[in-house]
Amino acid sequence: RGTPAKRRGEILWAISDLVLAHADELARIEVLDNGMPIAMARGLLDGVVEGFRYFAGACxxxxxxxxDMGEDLEYHAFAVSEPVGVAGLVVPWNGPLASLGNKLAPALAAGCSVVVKPAEQTSLSTLRLAELVLEAGVPPGVVNVVTGTGPAAGAALVHHDDVDKISFTGSLEVGRGIVAASAGNLKRVTxxxxxxxPVFVFDDADLDAAVPVVGAGIFANSGQVCFAGSRVYAQPGxxxxxxxxxVEHAKGLRVGNGLDAGTQIGPLISERQRARVLDYVASGLAEGGEVVTGGVASGGVGYFVEPTIFTGTRADMRIVRExxxxxxxxxxxxxGLDELPGIGNAGPYGLGAGLFTRDLGVAHRAVRLLDAGNVWVxxxxxxxxxxxxxxxxxxxxxxxxxxxGLDxxxxxxxxxxxx
Known part of the structure; x- marks a missing residue:
């Protein structure tokens, strides 16, 4: 916090340069840990570089x-911004470096010290980035990494009275637990x-353009994306x-080792996650849904599940709600448009939504009807x-x-x- 703002900006820019210089190495580490396709890992690192440079300028x-208090200049009143203090950054396994960049760059720009807790499944890229951060000139002790499980290392961080803020990316259930645990010293929580x-495809949409985008919206990173467009609605025609x-798009996706440059769908993060996904598939079938492609684990070594598409589903089914x-x-x-609020806003979530239409009037009205933090047209x-x-x-x-994000x-x- 005592480093001049200009110098903080220079250090953040130096971090971005080092990430770019080591991008191939970091991407490979990310694939070894997470399994995502190497092209995706490399693309996400471009976003990390962009983020550090954006917040370098914000310093x-x-x-x-x-x-103006209007009292004959007897008073001078002003407001200033100061770092919140020590920030605990709890990072998920589905996009470790991308998520960490979203948290670490603004925290350092603000002048905070941080303790990073990476997911136990994917700690390696965080540890390597921490080395680069030191090399860039961040003072020792400002960026700290504590590895371990959520119930052990994560819980200790959230409960600690000397941690002033927690930034967490992950599941709703764990988020609720963090809110409860942070009450001890009323930590600031993000x-x-x-x-x-939901993704809505109107009957005037360009289907040739929409299909690969809708497919990528759910199948990228094997669907392990918080804003994945997992429920699609199309007009009857x-x-x-x-x-x-x-279906044609899904069958054409190449499933395989993330280190293979041709891979488009990598494995799920763990055997436990694969079992969870297959349990949902079984639930969808039991409740009357029809699998038109996929729905099974891929053969061979690795926690693969084929890209899966259900039809004949209803709003009350688990695979639609959860x-x-x-x-x-x-x-x-x-x-049509009047159904969007009831369908799109159903359930506890409101992270993303998608729309495909050639009618900008429909698009603008639809955007206002959806309770989502991000809407893509x-x-x-x-x-x-x-x-x-x-x-x-x-x-x-x-x-x-x-x-x-800086505030x-x-x-x-x-x-x-x-x-």
Whole structure:
């Protein structure tokens, strides 16, 4: 916190340069830990570089403001921003470096010291990035990494009275536990939790353009994405064509080792996660759904599940209501714009939503009807560091990225001087 803002910005930029210089190495580590395709890992690192450079520029924009108290200049009043203190950064396994970058860059820009707790399944890339952070000039002791399980290391961090803030990305259940545990010293808490994001395809949509985007929205990273577009709704006249296109797309995806440059779908993170996904598939079948492609574990070594598409599903089914965190998509019909609030806003989540239509009037009206922190129109999953990312309802508290992401690591202090 005592480092001048200009110097903090220089250090963050140096981190970005080192991440870029070591991007191939970091991407390989990420694949070995997580299993995601190497091309995806490398692309996410470009976002990490962008994030550090965005917040490097923010270091010198931590401005306060003054107030005119209207008392014959007897008082000078102003507000300043100061670092919140020690921030605990709890990082998930599905995109370790991308998530860590979203937290670490603004925390350092604000002047905080941090303790990072990576997921026990994917600690290696965090440890390597911590080495690069030191090399970039961050003072020793400012960035600390504590490995271990959530119930041990994570819980200790959340309960610790000397930790002033927790930023957590993960499941809704764990997020609720963090809120309860942070009550001891009333920590500041930012939560980026789950989602069950709807995607609406209107009958005027360009299906040739929509199909690969909708497919990527659920099958990227094997569906292990918080804002995955896991429930798709299409108007009746195009449902069959959309399903046929998605089935062809899913069957054409290459499933394999993430280190193979041609792989498009990697393994799930663990045997436990594969069992969870297959349990949801079984549940969908038992409740009357029909699998039109996939639905089984792939053969060979690794925790693979084939890209899966369900039809004949209903709103009350588990696979429609609950976050699966796997490559499982449900496709259902919807009537039109007036149905969006009832369908799109059902359930506890509000992280993302997608729309495909050529009618900008419909798009604008639809955006206003959806309770989601991120809405994509004729695209899906795009993000920019200057815009806030987070969710409505139980998809989280607060926002990452943009000015809001920096504010999450700042306290506001008002000062009144009697002259």
């Amino acid at each position: 010198t924009r931590l401005h306060g403001r003054t107030a 939560l980026e939790l789950g989602g069950k994001s 195009i449902v069959d064509d959309l399903v046929a296109g998605l 976050e699966i965190f796997g490559p499982v998509l449900t496709v259902m019909p919807f009537g 004729n695209c899906y999953g795009r993000r920019d560091r200057s815009l806030p990312f987070g969710g409505f309802k139980q998809s989280g508290w607060g926002r990452e990225n943009g000015p809001e 999450a690591y700042l306290e506001k202090k008002s000062v009144y001087l009697h002259l």
